[in-house]
Amino acid sequence: MTAIDVTGARTPEAADVITGARERIDALDDRIIGLIQERVAVSAVIQEARISSGGRRVNLSREMDVLGHYREALGKPGTALAMTLLELCRGKI
Ligand SMILES: O=C(O)C(=O)C[C@]1(C(=O)O)C=C[C@@H](O)C=C1
Numbered sequence: 097m098t099a100i101d102v103t104g105a106r107t108p109e110a111a112d113v114i115t116g117a118r119e120r121i122d123a124l125d126d127r128i129i130g131l132i133q134e135r136v137a138v139s140a141v142i143q144e145a146r147i148s149s150g151g152r153r154v155n156l157s158r159e160m161d162v163l164g165h166y167r168e169a170l171g172k173p174g175t176a177l178a179m180t181l182l183e184l185c186r187g188k189i
Contacts, residue, residue, distance in 0.1 A: 098111075099111040099112070099115055102115075103115060103118075132181065132184065135181065135184075135185060136184055136185050139185035139186065140185070143185075143186060153186055153187075154186060154189055159182055162178055162181075162182065163175050163178045163179065163182075165178070166178035166181075
């Protein structure tokens with residue numbers, strides 16, 4: 097397959113732009129995934145400290161703050177993203 101086929105572009109120039117931008121997106125996605133993995137690890141530290149002190153895994157008032165933070169920054173889809181992040185960090189509730 098040519099670069100044009102793979103990108104859906106109609107000209108070689110557009111295919112070059114898309115190929116370069118996709119490389120940047122792949123690098124950004126790698127960094128985002130790394131940050132998510134770091135968030136999961138930090139969240140686990142919090143949850144373990146709370147549980148071993150006799151508390152519960154989940155803290156809903158803090159989750160409301162996290163959801164609000166993402167919604168303010170990213171709008172309604174930010175809420176969905178934060179819910180997915182919270183599920184990755186503490187499992188399904
Ligand atoms: O901040 C906390 O108390 C956490 O446990 C972290 C965290 C999170 O990943 O943001 C995870 C579970 C809680 O329900 C609330 C928030």
